[in-house]
Amino acid sequence: MRQKRLGLIISALMLGMLLAALDQTIVATALPTIVSDLGGLEQLSWVVTGYMLASTVSTPLWGKLGDQYGRRKLFVAAIVIFLIGSALCGISQSMGQLIAFRSIQGLGGGGLMVLAQAIVGDVVSARDRGRYQGWFGGVFAVSSIVGPLLGGVFVDNLSWHWVFYVNLPIGAVALFVIVAVLPRDATLTKHRIDYAGVVLLGGATSCLVLITTWGGTVYPWSDPVIIGLAVAALALLAGWVGVERRAAEPVLPLGLFRLRAFAMTAVVGFVVGFGMFGALTYLPLFLQVVHGVSPTVSGLYLLPMMAGTLVLSIASGQIISRTGRYRFLPITGTAFATAGLFLLSTLDEHSGMLTMGLYLLVLGMGLGMTMQVLVIIVQNAVDFKDLGVATSGATFFRLIGGSFGVATLGSVFTWRLNDDLVQLLATTRLPAGFDPALIQRDPTAIQRLPPGPAAAFLHAYSDAIATVFAVASPIMGLAFVLTWFIPQQRLRETTRVADLGEGLGATSAQRSSLAEVERGLVRLADADLRRGYYDRLGSLAGLKGIPPEGVWIVARLGGEDWVKGEDLARRANVSRARGRPYTDQLIEAGLVERSADGDSLRLTPQGQESALRLLRSSREGLSRLVADWGPHPQIEQLCDELTPELLGAFADRPAGRG
Template sequence: MAQEVSTQAVNPAPGEGQNRQAVLAAIGALLLGMLLAALDQTIVSTALPTIVSDLGGMDHLSWVVTAYLLASTAATPLWGKLGDQYGRKKLFQAAIVIFLIASALCGVAQNMPQLIGFRALQGLGGGGLMVLSMAIVGDIVSPRERGRYQGLFGAVFGTTSVLGPLLGGFFTQHLSWRWVFYINLPIGIVALLVIAAVLHIPASRTRHTIDYLGTFLIASVTTCLVLVASLGGITWAWGSAQIIGLAVLAAVLLVVFVYVEQRAAEPVLPLKLFRIRTFTLVAVISFIVGFAMFGALTYLPTFLQIVHGISPTISGVHMLPMVLGLLLTSTLSGQLVSRTGRWKVFPIAGTAITAVGLLLLHRLDESSSTGEMSAYFFVFGAGLGLVMQVLVLVVQNAVSYEDLGVATSGATFFRSIGASFGVAIFGSIFTSRLEDMLTDALAGRSVPSGVGPGQLAADPRLIAELPPALRPSVLHAYSSSITDVFLYAVPVVVVAFLVSCFLKEDKLRGSVTAPDPTETLASNPVHRSSHEEVARALSVLGSREGRRKIYEKITERAGYDLLPAASWLLLRIRRHGIVEPALLADSTLVPLRVITEAARQLEERGLARREGLDLMLTDRGMETAVRLAKAREDSLAELLGDWWGPERPTDLVQLVRELTAELCGSDQERPNGPQPRRDHSA
């Protein structure tokens, strides 16, 4: 028996053929990979004004962000399926290499077209880092522990949302904007080396018919439309052959995309989802939320640095109220939905508050105080947070189990596309208004040679060369050009508010009330299969319950009056055949006193008998243990709602049984060594 407990303690099922230290090292490297991709969504924003001043081309500012978003959005589903088919370790290493090469190239870019092209390549690698890092967690840890580890990845997004703007400003101010990209190199190299050394994924391959054509077509349609939005009226006139040609090409490609997707074996965006009213409404709202969020994130630092003369680092500090508002209400709304099951109020309130926040941002000017700006930023972020968390839960609740994975990725896909459009359209409005307003501000004024409206629009640093009497009017032109963008966004968000009112508030399944921050804060679409999504959610819910609560619940459900620790011990004996209480206390986090009391109750009730120092089950005890395990299985199945119907899929049945065995049959044991603080919860 001692050998049996010891063997289990050395390797508590983190992953086949791996010890716990290797798993933890691999998780650390995966977190570094996720950190790279998550950080690059936010770290660039506070560096953008300096980048465009250095390289020239304020009218191309939006494309530094848009190129990354478009590439990562298009690449995400491909990385996921290629990883399933050819092995995730090699693909993850390839994604890191692509990301690092692109980061180095971004750092040495000499003009805006180069930087934009290298950012697209960086987005290609970033999409792989996102999807594969979370998928690999499912390969190397058991379903029971998956929620805990994937929660760390969610925490990375929360942390980078706060740190990204600060770090971007710090590097720009104290080193160079190029360090915004160079910082990725040492982090990525460490991740690459650790992954090569310690990550061993069990060999398994899933064959896919990869929809390369569908991916290419949807990326092409989106790119054409974003080009129309960003170049129309600026580079080319709205009625020009180029803009009309791009619009016609987008329409033709969209028709071809619909034709291809109807016939694809595994479509990148299944069109049948649009027959579900809730999915269609959520897609519209998600698009608009991404539109507003990333558009504002891109241009607010520009407002702070140019109009208010705030340093890049401090502009990152000024952005914190918006980020904190988003994180606060996102977390709060998720918790309230989990507890009450009511959710419709959140998208309605969130879109309404977001519209109010945009109106407040429009009121900002060069004389606005820090307190006023912080308050307005907070309101805007709070509105976004209220709606973002709930949308994923709503769409998951509206679809069948078979469509759970593609529906989740579909909803987050539209948010990503909306982000691309938001940045491009905000940039188009800003650029088109800026030069006109600068021309008006300088009309009839004496300006230094070589400092005209075009030059000032391309390089804001030239404002310092203007006579003091001219600067206020130029700053006002910049201020109005940026804040007017927020006014134009208000009607778009009002559409999301109206659409939210048409959502039908169906009762939530228990398994969808475990939201994942990676599904709400990431700019990339989330790509997980239905099985992976349910495993993550049930794991999160299991870890939230706590061990004592789990055993109280299943004991009551099975109709027994036992101590929670007695139920735990009963299931442990069933798993191992015989158990010696003293050895069990040494190899688990449950104190000997609690185990002894539980053992005494089992013996008194005839559920277990002692042979020497060992305990083994009686026939009655075995019957009780089986009923307790069945009670746990039923409680998990209850969370799945109508997914657990008569026609439930085989893989769902297997998942529930696997989780039941892990949650009921083996609590987490610790390896031999110094004794940790013992858990008295059981």
Template structure:
């Protein structure tokens, strides 16, 4: 792991103005919103884009190009930020993203649009990776979980708003506004970042695995081209397809060889010796495959087959996202309370397969409530799997691999999404050609009618006579729903793999990621320390609400009320504390603070210096015992991630101990005034 080259640098959040931090977090969230929206906002505009630009054979590449570019670029941006500072780099990726957005808006052909989407994805990967990392630069570990939760909410909101906004812009303005809307938002984010974001100078030394990143991106591109072009633009046995397939396999082999020698590999080879990582990676690939493959073609089904406007097609997709978010949030709560997680990948993959089967039964006559129900079931299945896989991987690896394993699990979901969109696109194109040919055979078509126009421009269906329009709509319906049938065996493979997952006891510090945070598919490059800080800050604040101070009082062997422990730690942290001011500034009840103040004075632990309380010698000694107890509680949560073996972990535990016991929002639970001696007696 890279060592910090600036030991004198300020700690995260130190010396930062809170108002400016909140404004900066808002600007970072805007940048993240741009990248997250562009994963989904295009889907409802695709039928209209195809009608204007043509090239339905390459429709899937409008989504695939963005996903591939952002996936490949994410780890590179993360490491460059460590080496050269993140503020200017974040401004750079915003500019790249905005240039890509503007060029997408003026594209005059499908080829241009696909190329510009790749440029946009290059910036989008940086927006996601750097925004997450900058939070660690400007926010203390204690508050990091709260702000990462905000970003998780951005991902969740983008998943709901993306299809809806894509429809509104396409219908009310133009499909080009799907891209133009990024420009004013991006300019605002750029200006705010320039004005208020102040990041302490903390650079680290890295050996960037350029060759590994290049080979994995090239291998993925070759294999996606094979699945996209094979059987449509080119025959499966054509020299070009064979060459692409051979190049893809060769590049995978080169990638494996490169990673074995790299000092800081993109994916450490030793991870593939961990059974849980391998199983979760396969399931992640499958979930990405199913999720984005379906999300790309559902708007086409709604707009072409059912004749919904782009806006209404976005509205009809909301049940799927609602199901996804409900299931991810619910499963996270259950896992956190029970410590059992294996059942959710099993149930989730099974429900996903059932959802795909239900989607296959849709046709032009299906009523709205039935479609909404089927979309909800499909989303429910996806939601039960996504975040639990990240949890299982984190729980199965050592501290030194925590960051790589976390980003690796989502990396395979990104690659799966790229393959899913590509494969679904090939199946759809082949099916549509065959179904339209069968549907039009023997029908009285208008003079000069060209059947190929129906594939290039779905809007042309509206001008057909009723006798022809019905069979053509049915052909479109069958072509799209056959895609979902082809995905069922893939989901079934995920179900089989889920049974191979070993359920291991959860480490105390491993907490389920925020439900919304796992909706986005880009692998976010985080260090192991970043992941530990997120987990401990979330668990620490939850623990604080559930008797934290009772635990540390008992561990310190102090015969005082837990509220008194809280007060003594605050005085030690800040130098003094005014009980009246504390009652005004914190959410702790005034009478509980008064009880603690009386006990602190009566026990000789604190004396008045005017109104504020300051510690006596015995109070200082007791507060040190309490602080050590708090550090022990945090260290115990790390399980076999030993702070003694990692200096940075030990420093984090010390810092969190001070912050969690001394901040304004931390508080003891309101309990009856019983001394900890009584707790020990009853234990």
């Protein structure tokens, strides 16, 4: 694929992924303004939960349908659904409408992120795949940092509607590029899609989230609605278990839960998502209502948390890559996160912003030491056949935990606020004609009250939000206890490669086990290519005295007939004059011959033997990197296919036949 066309495709895929990832966090700083405009403070959590549930539960379908019917078609459909959802969110006239339209948006967003990552593997060569995967990881990192800040900027300078409208022109550009330049799918893969498993699991999850949202606030715990939801959730879960036992390709194989590493990381990931998204949802409310800062400034105050998460995620990946040790990281991380949530529970309307920033930094550092590492632990614990589904399962539980966290903590907030307001109204004298219910519909109305009543209402909001973190802290403490039960095992080579995007991603990836191994292998090989690879390979192949540039030429000419010198120079991105000394040395060594007109080069029989040795040495190097997965035909075939592509030689024949 020509470089310009490839650049357009990659840019469009990154735009699509950026939009979907941003919409996970961009609404956080806009929520107080949305509530003041539309009302429905008690429904605030569902603006976040609706998006997360829809994107998370639909992810397995997007991945499998993309394999079966073509990723290009499905990616276009995902963009269209996402843009329709965004437009509808922007014109919402009530909180109920916004929640429904956010669910539509989340349905498209899940497809955007899953399919964008899959399409990269279709259009990028194996040799360059590791580099592009790093770029996509950066998209997740950027979105987690700038999302809350961008939301505040749009609210302050335009309106909250533009948090959603901004997706339209950017998404339209991505859609146009994909339709215009992305090639049609060459190969399709048949799947036996577990539709029943997806529907049952999604239904059970939705019922449980509704119970945590409505129980004790909208309805008493003994109300028939809550009891009915509980019965429905149990029935749906029982049905899901029965379906998964018989499914050919289950959404989540039940056998994974027999592995202690997977079971513990699933629970810990659930709690980590619970704490992270709960904090992101209610901190802007605390900042904007209690401290009276603008949405943009509230986004700035969240930066310590997001920066701590990003920096410690990168550092954790580097530590694991160099030492092979990982167990201490989630233990330390959940301890930090527990302490951070506890410290946040001590905040009140008089707390300083520097103090809050330090507390948020502690929480962010804890999350950063935990999220990415949980995915690595799961990948390292399972067999090859379960690698793909276990990886997506680990991320799935974190995102479902986020949905439960936002909903549960929203119920805690509503309950505590209502209780505090009852006491406040009994002891505080309000201005004549002032409707106390207005405070719950529009928190910004507090700023229009006289100093005395305003201070009382601010304390009520502060106490309610502090209670949110007081409840979240011991739950995170439970995760700390469970991390001690995670076993330490020898780390596989392909698992050592840090994947920032998987750790910070807002949706669970859907890749096959082979794609997961390839993902790690190409990134290891890419790193190897940057560290004197051809120099070492030449020594292994017996090309003593030949510099790396000469080894590269031998590898490139392997299996070819006459190759024009200008074509070879173009592939090396150098001038012919610069490459001539190396070709002259190879000619003197009897490895290369030049055509009579001096324009073309090819290997001599001796050179072809050297090229074969290079190929075999490269193949052996890849085999060593995947040896700890044990013998498996698919992995062997993967090495055969990747070797010539990574080496740049024998592009038209498998490595195992030379």
